[in-house]
Amino acid sequence: MDLNTITDVARPRSRAQLPVWTAGDAWLAGGTWLFSEPQPHLRRLVHLTDLGWPALTIGETGLSIAATCTIAQLDALVCPVEWRAAPVINQCCRAFLASFKIWKTATVGGNLCMSLPAGPMISLTAALDGVCTIWKASGGEQKVGAVDFVTANQKNVLTPGDLLRQIDLPLAAMKRRAAFRQISLTPVGRSAALLIGTLGREGDLALTVTASTVRPHRIGFAAMPDAADLREAILDGIPDEEYHDDVHGKPLWRKQMTLRLAEEIRTELAATVR
Amino acid sequence: MMTYRINGKEFSTSPRPGQCLRTLLRETGHFGVKKGCDAGDCGACTVLIDGEPVHSCLIPAFRAEGHAITTIEGLAGEDELHPMQQAFLDAQAFQCGFCTAGMILTCASLNQAEMQDLGAALKGNLCRCTGYRAIEDALHGKNNLEDAAAGDAFGRSLPAPAGPQVVRGTAPYTFDTAVEGLLHIKLLRSPHAHARIVAIDKAPALAVSGVHAVLTSEDAPDRLFSTARHERAWMDADDTRVLDPIVRFIGQKVAAVVADSEAAAEEGCRRLRVDYEILPAVIDPEQAIAPGAPTIHPGKTREHRVANASRNIVGETHGEFGDVAAALAQSVATYEGTFTTQRVQHAALETHGGLAWVDANGILNVRSSTQVPFLARRALSEIFELAPEKVRVFCERVGGGFGGKQEMFVEDILALAALKTGRPVKLELTREEQFIATSTRHPMRITVKAGADRNGKLTALQIDVLSNTGAYGNHGTQVLFHACSESLGVYNCPNKKVDAVVAYTNTVPAGAFRGYGLPQTLFAVEAAIDELARQLGIDPFEMRRRNVVKPGDPMLSPPGPAHDDVAYGSYGLDQCLDLVERAMRADAGPIDLGPDWLIGEGIALTMIDTVPPGGHIADASIALRDDGGFELTVGTAEFGNGTSTVHRQIAATVLKTTVDRISLRQSDTAHGGHDTGAYGSAGTFVAGRATQAAAEKLAGELTAFAAGLIGADASACALDNDAVASGAQKLSLVQLASAAREQGKALAASGNSQGTPRSVAFNVQGFRIAVNKGTGQIKILKSMQAADAGRVANPLQCRGQIEGGVAQSLGATLYEEMVIDDAGRVVNPRFRDYHLPSFADLPRTEVYFADTSDALGPLGAKSMSESPYNPVAAALGNALADATGIRFTSVPFKPDRLFPLLQEKFGG
Secondary structure, X not given: OOOOOOOEEEOOOOHHHOOOOOOOEEEEOOOOOHHHOOOOOOOEEEEOHHHOOOOEEEEOOEEEEEOOOEHHXXXXXXXXXXXXXXXXXXXXXXXXXXXXXXXXXXXXXXXXXXXXXXXXXXXXXXXXXXXXXXXXXXXXXXXXXXXXXXXXXXXXXXXXXXXXEEEEEEHHHHOOEEEEEEEEOOOOOOEEEEEEEEEOOOOOEEEXXXXXXXXXXXXXXXXXXXXXXXXXXXXXXXXXXXXXXEOOEOHHHHHHHHHHHHHHHHHHHHHHHO | OEEEEEOOEEEEEOOOOOOEHHHHHHHOOOOOOOOOOOOOOOOOOEEEEOOEEEXXXXXXXXXXXXXXXXOHHHOOOOOOOOHHHHHHHHHOOOOOOOOHHHHHHHHHOOOHHHHOOHHHHOOOOOOOOOOOHHHHHHHOOOXXXXXXXXXXXXXXXXXXXXHHHHHXXXXXXXXXXXXXXXXXXXXXXXXXXXXXXXXXXXXHHHOOOOEEEEEOHHHOOOOOEOOEOOOOHHHOOOOEOOOOOEEOOOOOXXXXXXXXXXXHHHHHXXXXXXXXXXXXXXXXXXXXXXXXXXXXXXXXXXXXXXXXXXXXXXXXXXXXXXXHHHHHHHOOEEEEEEEXXXXXXXXXXXXXXXXXXXOOOOOEEXXXXXXXXXXXXXXXXXXXXXXXXXXXXXXXXXXXXXXXXXXXXXXXXHHHHHHHHOOOEEEEOOHHHHHHHOOEOOOEEEEEEEEEOOOOOEEEEEEEEEEEEEOOOOOHHHHHHHHOOHHHHOXXXXXXXXXEEEEEOOOOOEOOOOOOOHHHHHHHHHHHHHHHHHHHOOOHHHHHHHHEOOOOOOOOOOXXXXXXXXXXXXXXXHHHHHHHHHHHHHOOOOOOOOOOEEEEEEEEEEEEEOOOOOOOOEEEEXXXXXXXXXXXXXXXXXXXXXXXXXXXXXXXXXXXXXXXXXXXXXXXXXXXXXXXXXXXOHHHHOHHHHHHHXXXXXXXXXXXXXXXXXXXXXXXXXXXXXXXXEOOEEEEHHHHHHHHHHOOOOOEEEEEEOOOOEOEEEEEEEEEEEEEOOOOOEEEEEXXXXXXXXXXXXXXXXHHHHHHHHHHHHHHHHHOOOOEOOOOOEOOOOOOOOOOOOHHHOOOEEEEEOOOOOOOXXXXXXXXXXXXXXXXXXXXXXXXXXXXOOOOOEOOOOHHHHHHHHHHHHOO
C-alpha cells in the first residue's frame, strides 16, 4: 500500500553512505512487510538493495547469506553434495505463509528482523547454527547466534539504527543430517510449530523449536535420546509461558504439537543411525 | 521524473517516495490492476515485472523504474487473448471477476513444476466466489460451455456476457474510472467502544495543504435510518445517523476529511483533535441484556423498531406450538445442546466504496459498490430531503457482495461530501475498514432441545437463540426471524418452541450475510436431528425422510407465519436426500489413512424461501432495436451471481432467439422503474420473472405487428430467431423495427414482479472426513451437495454458485473467525490473520441437481445463491461427531479447538 507519510528515500551504495539514523527511518530491503501495513510513524526509507551485497557465498567455512538475499535466491541455491542439511532450505522456504510471488521480493534478513515466531528463516538459520553479523548504528560489528537473535514475538537484539548485514551458516552444520516438521491450522498456512532436528557424525542431536514458541529454543543431546528423555527435555527446557498465543494457534496445542513433532523427528533421525 | 515501460509503452511520471506500484499503475489508467487487500495477501494486484509475477501493492514504485511491467491489459496483443485468458473463458473460471486479472497473470506464469502443486502455487491468489474448481478446470484446459440454438438458451451452460472484458481486465468495477478534479474522503474512526464526542477541533486538519472540508455530525442531517436496506423500511431499526455525536463501537466513523489526495485526507484525519467523554461499554451479548448493563441506544422505542432499548434488545420473537416440555418428558429420545457460531466477514474482494458528484442538472450521482442501488437512492432521497429524481444511484460490475452490500455504509457520506463541496468525491474503504467498520455475520448462541418417539418421529423441537447485532440494529431483527423460520419449518413436529433475542453490544455491527441467519441455527438443529437418530439407531438420511415436510404439509415455525404467501411451487427435497445418499454409498469402501485418522460421514439439509418476505419488486423492460436486436433493461445488479447471463437466457428463450441478440442494461436508477435489489437470491426468481413477463409481452406485440404488415392472422405468426414467420413469409426484425419507426410505433414492453407468491428451494450437503486424533487436523475426503433449484437456468453457473457457497461456508466452518478482544477491538483485521480458503484448503464438491420445475419461478427456475452455504457447517459437525463420537458445538473447527476433547478421549 502507499506509505503516504514517506517524504524521502535514501539510496546508499556503501556503509559510509548510510544516513545518520533518525526517528522515522526504516530500512527497506524487500519491503514486503513494510508496504503491507500502514506506517504513519515513518518519514524516510533507507533502501538497502543498492549496497550490492552478494546474495549467497559458498566458502570454505560454509554459507554466507546476505540479509538482502531474497527467499527465491536462497531456494534456488545449488548446494555441495556433502551438505546433507540442504533439503531444509526448501522446506523452510515453503513454510512461508506468503506465496512464491512474495519470495522474489522478500528477504532472508527481513524475515529475521520481523521476528515473528513463525518466521521460517529464523527457524532455518537457528537450526543450522547461523551467526548474524550486525552493523551497529554506533559503528563496528556485532556477532550474535541466530538462535539468540530473536528475543520475543516481534522483538530482537537490534537497537535503533542497527543493520543486519548477513547470516553465516557454518560448514559443520550444513553437513549434518536434518529432519523437518511443521504444522499449521490450515493446509498451507502460517506455522504454528516448526521443528528442525539435526544429527551430527557422533550421533548427537540438536533440536530447534520455533513457531510454537515466541523465540527459538535449542535443545541439545550428546547422543540420541529415547522418547521419554526427549519429552522430558522439552518439558524442562521450554516453560509454558514461552508458547505463543495468537489466532494461529493456542498455546496448549502448540505445546502438544511441539512434543509430537519432536518425537517424529527423533524417530526419523534415529532410523538413520541404526 | 521516472520512466516506466508498461505493456510495451513508455510512461513518464514522478512516483511519490512511499508510493507502491499498484497505485502508480492505476493512476496511469491500468484499472485491470485491482486492490483487494493492499497488503500482499490476496493477489488481485498481481502484475509481471520482467515476466515474473509480483504483488504490485508491495513493490515500491521507484524500484520498478526501467523494468518491463505487464498488466492484464497487456498480457496479449490488442484484440487478442492470451491462451490463459481463453482458458479462463472456456472454463468460465470467474464469478465476480475481481480476482481474475491477478489469477490469470499468476497462472500464465507458472512453470511445469508449479503446475503440479497448485495448492502451493496459488496460495497467494484468493478467490472468494468460485471455490477454485473452475479455476482448476481452466488450468487443465477444460471447456465447460454449451451452445444454444435460437429459443433454446434457457437451461444451457452459456457464458457470462461480461466474460471477455473480465479476462482482459477491462470490465469496469466501482473505482475503475478517472474523474477530473476528484477529491478523496478518509474517515477518522473511533478508538473507543462507547463515547460521546464532546468537541472536534477541525482547524489543524483544515490547515493541511490540500484539505477542502472536514465533516462532522454538525454537518450531517440529524436523521435516523437503518443501514439495512429492504423494500419495506419498517423491517429495520432506525438507530443510525450519517455521523453520530455518540460512537458505539471501535471503528465507527467520527468525521470525514475531504482532500485533493488520500495522503492529505489521511494527514487531516491524524490532525483532528477530538475530545471524547468515555461511556461504559458492553462487549458480550449475555452481559448486554442482563440487568444493569450500560444502555447503548437509550430512548429508542418500538417507533424506531427497537424492541427494548433499556435491555439492549433490538428485536425478539417468542412462540410455542403445542407443549414442548410435556412432549420432551414423554419422548423415547431427547437431546439438548448449546451451540455457538463465530463472527465472520463477507470478504468480498472489492471493498465498499464509491464515487459521487452533482451534475450540471443538479442531480446527485452516486456510483457505488452495492447490491441495492434503488434502495440506496430511496435512503439518500429521504436523508438529504431530495426529490427521488434528483438522486441517481448506480453500480458498474460489483466485486462480490454476499449480502454485505445490501447495506448502506458509504453512499451517505459520499453524498454528504459531494453536496457540501460541490466536487466529485471518492471513498474507497481499506481492507482493515472492511473488518472493523462495515458488517459481519451475526454471532449466535443457540440452545436446541429435541425429542423423538421410538419410530424416529419428532415429538418436540425448540430453539433458544441469542444473536449479537453489534452496535447498530442493521439487519439484526430480520436475520433473527429468518434464522428461526425455515430451520424449524422444514420438519413436521407437533410441538415447537422459539425464544430468540438479538442484542446490541459495543462491537462492529453484524448485518446481512449469505444465508441470513439459517447457517447458524441449522448448525444446532441439524446436530439435534443427528443425535436423536444416533440414539435410536436410525440412519441419518432415513431420520430426515421420516420428518421433513412434503407437499401439502404446513411449513410451521412459532410464533406463526407473519406472511402466508409461501407455497410448494415445486419439491425436490426427497430427490436431494436420495442423490447425496447415492453419492455417499458410491465409494463407501474401507479407508485407511493410518492409526491416527478417524473416518466419519455427515449430512445436513436446508430449506429456504425463494424470496425474502414482505415484498420484493422488480421491473424490467425490453425494446426492439433498429438492428433487429433487443435491449433489455433490468434493475438488478451483477456481482458474480450470474444473473446477467440468466436474464439474457430468459429473454432469448421467450423471444425465440439467441443470447447474442440481447444486450443488457442494468442496475441504474436513471433507467427508470424499480428493483428492490439483488439479495435474498432474488436476481433470478423475482427479477427474472419480470424479464420473462416483459419478453412475453413484447413477443406478442411483435407477432401482432408483423401479422398486420403481412396481412396474416397473428396466431399464424411466430418468432423465429431474427424474424417473424408466417408460413413461407418472413419479416426480419430489422424490417419490423423500420416499419414501426415509420409508423411512430415503439416495439417495447415492460414487465413486473412483486416477488409473491414465494416458493421453497432445498439443499442437502454430505461430507466424508478424516480427523487426526493426535493433531485435530481435518481432511475432507468427499464433499457432495444436491440442490433443488427447479429448472436450472444455467447448469454451469448454478454449479458455480453451489461450489462457491460450499467453499465460503467451509471457510466459516474450518478457518475464519474475527476475534474481538475485551475492549471491543477487532484483533485480526487482515487476511493473513483471517484465513480465507485458498486453493489448497478446499475439496472439489460433487454437485447434483434435483429434477423439478417450479410453478412460480421464471420458466421453472428457483433461487440458488444463498442456500448452498447453509447446511455446510452442520454437515461437517455431524461428520465430525460420526468420526470421533464427540459432539463439537462451536465453529470454526480448528485443530487447536478440537484438540483438548480429542486428547481427553483418545490420549496424547
